[in-house]
Amino acid sequence: MVVIKRQIPTLMDKAKNADKPVKLEKWKSSADKSTPPPPAPIPENQRIGYAVVGLGHLALEEVIPALSGCKFSRLAALVSGDDKKMEKVALQYGVSPGSCYSYERFDEIKNNTDVSVIYIILPNSMHMEFTVRGARAGKHILCEKPMANSSAECRKMIAACNKAKVKLMIAYRMQFQPHTLKLKEMVSNERFGRVRYIETVNGQSSANPDHWRHKAKLAGGGVLPDIGIYCLNTTRFILGKEPIEVFAYQYSTPKDPLFKDTEELISWQMKFDEGLIASCMAHYKIREVKTMRIHAERGWMFMDRAFAYKGQQLKTSRAEGEEEIEETISVPEPNQFGAEMDHFSECILRKKDPKTPAEEGLRDHVIMEAIYKSAKTGKPVKIIKT
Template sequence: MVVINDKNTAAMDKAKNTNKPVKLEKWKSSADKSTPPPFSPLPENERIGYAVVGLGHLALEEVIPALFNCKFSRLAALVSGDNKKMEKVALQYGISPSCCYTYECFDELRDNPDVKVIYIILPNSMHMEFTIRGARAGKHILCEKPMANSSTECRKMITACNKAKVKLMIAYRMHFQPHTLKLKEMVSKNRFGEVRYIEAANGQSSANPEHWRHQAKLAGGGALPDIGIYCLNTIRFILQKEPTEVFAYQYSTPEDPLFKDTEELISWQMKFREGLIASCMAHYKVREIKTLRIHAERGWMFMDRAFAYKGQQLSTSRADGEEEIEEKISLSEPNQFAAEMDHFSQCILTKRAPNTPGEEGLRDQIIMEAIYKSANTGKPVRIKDYKY
């Protein structure tokens, strides 16, 4: 028995140390920027298997490639309404036909032990249905933002996952972006004094009126739930505070086929306690702009390309006597999607709650509903309902 225990202990120690980085000899001096440890993934059969639902731009351009840069996650299955597309993607990534599912046979995922997580990357109106079906299949759910088309749908999703005893995480990749985390740290430590005013803009140019993002029933709105939510959620995350009131304005160019039933522009302000105001804009008809500027008592912090998939640039400014000191902060850029999925996988492996649970998505939905109400009435709207 002693020998067996020794062997078991050795096996457990080996498994525990599998994903620790290989130690390399030092060769750089402290004068140069250090490099991160070597990539150290778990063995493939120990990583959490993901079924990607929906094979559109985000899935094919970002999420699936990112799964091959993950330490704790791997691609295990595909779900699509386009069989030809799915067959091609399966061949490209080595996914067996038995692990390819149509929307109709989606529920059969319950019988696939390799799939632990279902990542829902579908039009917003489909999030609730596939979250509930996925939870009933006994799988953990990672759902793209916005969480759903209404706070009522969000609550149903949370209830379904709680009932099935599976985890629900909303895919807020900015919570895993190093520059955003640095801003959050600087704000929490009052590096430049109290924050007094914030400006955030997220704009891009659309061209296809038939795309689901321009159909209100599928998207739940226009620029706000698609790109405005980045301004909203990132500000809440950095401040670790909730707005108490919103005031909003929206506009769509008359006769423009892109904006038959979704807004082109939405601009809103969020009022926080102690006089802090955040002014935000989301626009579907401007050249790409993604900026976040935080004004504090003794300086400012600015992030260009703030909500992009990569290329963030962070700078700060403060006064020191007669000098104006500006700094550019350079940080390593891990893949945001890989970091997001690996966080969820680690939560599953260690049985802890994710940083961005369904309640986080519900909060944003409640605020977006208040923003639309204000835009429609022309009056400020207080945020009262944070009940789950």
């Protein structure tokens, strides 16, 4: 007698196709904008577990909520210097007490097999310490921008992660923002000819002199490493080029307690090859403004709310005969934090390199150090290659 064994699909077999969207029937005509496919997360027990280190504004308002909607990522642990806050957050998001760590007990995370990635969202001066400790624990590292307080610290972080054979990614969320990606595509394709000049502004109004952002030892600087870095990194990303020289000016209002040892304003120009100039400004004492304007030979591209967490608006302008044509480009807007975390998780799952590696963070620090040097000396500074 021949026995025929029926092949019953296992959960693992089913999971291989879980990340493919469910196909839905078409119901809109081509006259309307099509909708994206429905979410297709992989099973939760196969998603990459994240330990969020630091429970401040960014972690609680953006990162942890974004993890709930991720495709490849999930919240697995918390690390904080405030036990009461951590206990409350753990209850809100279902994190077990055994996966909650103080800064002193952080090294014990090496024994938590549920954690694959450590997401560092701490004052800048603490980035190097927790990156090195996290690497020694055998965990991959996602570190907020700026990468550290100096290029020297960046190099130590890179060395520690290389030694531990773990990945180190810097959280440059703008490189995952769809309007920014559209800008990069238009610049790369020379939609309006070659780019000749760029203007970027990132400003906000600060009010708490006791916040760590206004302490040079904790922040590594003032407005430049905090929000000026968006102007710097986004410009480099969109152009796909590196500046060869910078010239800068900085200012702090005398006797203002906010700016006792950090700058209030920094304005700088970056010189690229072929005469391309980028003019950038970051300010801590103006009403919120976040803009990027790219001037090309046959038109301009403008992004309002350019560096915001959401709500970007992209416009273009060109001439056709006697007509001035302005267009607003609308693109789907996924969560920026979820997109960058899922990218890193996919890199781990598929053994790929992240698109914003540690070397990207190091490069920004080298340029920022040149910007500060120029502002101090009043002279242009050549950029050292890394």
